[in-house]
Amino acid sequence: MGAKIGRGGTVTWTVKGKKRTGKLSGTDKVSHQVDTWSAEYTDEDGRVKRVTTGTKNRSAAEQILARYEAEVARIKSGVVTREELTKAKTPRITLDDALERFRIKMVASGCTHGHITLTLRRITQFSHETDIDSLAKFRRETVESWMAKEIQRKRRSARTINHYLTVVKSFVQYLVDTELLQGNLLKSVRKLNPELDRRKVRRAMTEEEVGRLLQAAETGKHRRKNKCKEQVLIYRLLLGTGLRSTELSLLTPNQIDYEHNRLTIEAAKTKNKKADVLPIRADLVQSVKEWIEAHGIQSHERVFLFNKNSIRRSFYRDLRVAGIDRIDTDGRSIDIHSLRKTFGTMLARAGNPLTTVQRLMRHSTPLLTAKLYIDVDPVDMTQALATLPTF
Numbered sequence: 001m002g003a004k005i006g007r008g009g010t011v012t013w014t015v016k017g018k019k020r021t022g023k024l025s026g027t028d029k030v031s032h033q034v035d036t037w038s039a040e041y042t043d044e045d046g047r048v049k050r051v052t053t054g055t056k057n058r059s060a061a062e063q064i065l066a067r068y069e070a071e072v073a074r075i076k077s078g079v080v081t082r083e084e085l086t087k088a089k090t091p092r093i094t095l096d097d098a099l100e101r102f103r104i105k106m107v108a109s110g111c112t113h114g115h116i117t118l119t120l121r122r123i124t125q126f127s128h129e130t131d132i133d134s135l136a137k138f139r140r141e142t143v144e145s146w147m148a149k150e151i152q153r154k155r156r157s158a159r160t161i162n163h164y165l166t167v168v169k170s171f172v173q174y175l176v177d178t179e180l181l182q183g184n185l186l187k188s189v190r191k192l193n194p195e196l197d198r199r200k201v202r203r204a205m206t207e208e209e210v211g212r213l214l215q216a217a218e219t220g221k222h223r224r225k226n227k228c229k230e231q232v233l234i235y236r237l238l239l240g241t242g243l244r245s246t247e248l249s250l251l252t253p254n255q256i257d258y259e260h261n262r263l264t265i266e267a268a269k270t271k272n273k274k275a276d277v278l279p280i281r282a283d284l285v286q287s288v289k290e291w292i293e294a295h296g297i298q299s300h301e302r303v304f305l306f307n308k309n310s311i312r313r314s315f316y317r318d319l320r321v322a323g324i325d326r327i328d329t330d331g332r333s334i335d336i337h338s339l340r341k342t343f344g345t346m347l348a349r350a351g352n353p354l355t356t357v358q359r360l361m362r363h364s365t366p367l368l369t370a371k372l373y374i375d376v377d378p379v380d381m382t383q384a385l386a387t388l389p390t391f
Contacts, residue, residue, distance in 0.1 A: 038050055038052050038053060039051050042072070044076050044082065049068075071085055095132070098175060102123075106119065110273065118167075119171075123167055126164055130142050138172050139186075143186055147192070162194060200333055202332065202334070202338055203334060203338065204374075205339070213322050214235055216319075220318060234304055238336075240281055243265075244337070245308065245311050246269075247270060249302070249311070251302065251303045262279055263279075278360065319334065341372075344357055344361050344369060
């Protein structure tokens with residue numbers, strides 16, 4: 001374990017980043033004083049368990065060890081089961097009360113209203129579908145049985161099942177952290193591979209399709225002239241900045257630096273809750289400035305008044321007018337978020353480094369950018385092969 005022996009038999013080593021010291025007591029043993037006592041016993045299945053007692057007092061630690069041994073003896077004699085013991089240790093609190101405490105914790109952590117609502121709704125839905133009416137029933141076999149049924153029914157995608165699993169596991173971990181449960185029994189439950197069951201594969205738009213979309217938005221008879229100009233500007237900004245539609249809907253004039261052509265992304269308005277500053281093309285800055293001045297929009301007011309539902313409806317109407325199918329022959333779909341994917345794909349095809357594209361899209365890793373937000377056309381791959389020397 002990388003121990004070093006110093007003068008006088010002093011031994012130093014590192015455990016989990018922390019430096020430890022001790023004294024040699026013989027040829028192969030080191031005496032080491034710890035802050036608290038640990039208890040070691042054999043459970044009812046014959047496995048050796050070592051637990052921290054949390055006390056510096058030897059007598060108190062021995063009492064805790066005796067309690068563990070007594071529990072094992074009761075289980076072996078058939079008086080009680082391990083599950084019954086765990087349930088008995090669980091504080092008497094209803095599931096609804098625990099969910100309310102979890103909600104307060106998420107609010108205090110700065111989670112958005114939408115995130116909190118979806119999390120609580122899915123935990124509640126999961127508990128209804130699995131007949132969980134108490135905290136002690138959040139067990140591994142219950143969760144895995146539910147996942148198996150969902151896979152057989154094909155009612156939900158692997159990605160959706162994984163999200164249910166994520167929120168349920170986060171709730172159970174909260175229960176453990178607050179000592180409402182004794183141990184996280186869901187810790188080892190693994191997610192499904194979403195690539196084996198992708199219900200929706202989004203694609204980027206071609207330059208020709210983008211031109212038709214903008215033309216449809218500008219000349220569309222299904223909206224007023226002023227609304228046509230607004231819709232075109234919205235599309236241009238989504239295509240030219242890579243902003244998510246929700247982020248653009250919350251844009252205010254005070255986020256725009258007209259002098260340096262920069263856009264400040266406020267943490268509260270982003271998906272990952274991280275602030276950032278992005279460059280923006282001068283022509284787009286000028287177009288937004290003219291729109292703001294023409295409509296007298298104040299510094300703290302929203303530049304565009306749309307929500308996720310209205311922008312989706314407008315986008316699909318413009319696709320119909322432009323004669324662009326929402327789903328192509330390969331089963332890939334186009335939605336409003338495809339404009340963000342188009343932004344990343346066009347940057348990559350222009351020869352920009354992957355790390356630059358990642359930075360502009362504000363992704364955590366280049367892998368995420370390459371895997372989900374850049375379409376590679378077969379023609380591009382063929383052209384890439386043509387650059388190889390002849391062997």
